[in-house]
Amino acid sequence: MASYLTTSREETVALGRRLAAILSPGSLVTFTGGLGAGKTAFCQGLAEGLGCTDPVSSPTFAIVNYYRGPQPMAHFDLYRISTEQDLAAAGFYDYLDQGAVVAAEWSENLADLLALEHPIQVDIQHKDENSRLITITGGAI
Numbered sequence: 001m002a003s004y005l006t007t008s009r010e011e012t013v014a015l016g017r018r019l020a021a022i023l024s025p026g027s028l029v030t031f032t033g034g035l036g037a038g039k040t041a042f043c044q045g046l047a048e049g050l051g052c053t054d055p056v057s058s059p060t061f062a063i064v065n066y067y068r069g070p071q072p073m074a075h076f077d078l079y080r081i082s083t084e085q086d087l088a089a090a091g092f093y094d095y096l097d098q099g100a101v102v103a104a105e106w107s108e109n110l111a112d113l114l115a116l117e118h119p120i121q122v123d124i125q126h127k128d129e130n131s132r133l134i135t136i137t138g139g140a141i
Helices: 009-020 039-050 084-089 092-097 107-115
Strands: 002-006 028-032 064-067 073-077 101-105 120-126 132-137
Touching: 002 009, 009 039, 009 120, 009 132, 028 039, 028 107, 039 073, 039 101, 039 120, 064 092, 073 092, 084 092, 084 107, 092 101, 101 107
Parallel strands: 028 101, 028 120, 073 101
Antiparallel strands: 002 132, 064 073, 120 132
16 A cells, blocks of 8 residues: 655646556556545546546546547446446446456445455545545555
């Protein structure tokens, strides 16, 4: 486990790019943190680091956004997903099996189930308006 303090959105995005460098096809990255903590900014960095070419946005209403590139990424919002059946219906396991990196926001809703996939866990906490404490477990960057 390692903790990082970022003091701007740009630093949070950059940390995501750094994590992308250690990911392999089919990796799962789970996120916890409150609304507006910086989960999507971190995911923007992941996508950039993976070489994805599509713009990154919050998957809140779509449940999943797919970003194309040399290493594609599926970006999930699990806030309204509460069962394994819902997770499967959203294509979660299909993306992992196809070798996409999967980033899952609001992972605490299915923590026990997601733990079976051996994720890298990213927790983002507000320190103040611009600062975030980001704790990464399961992957060293």
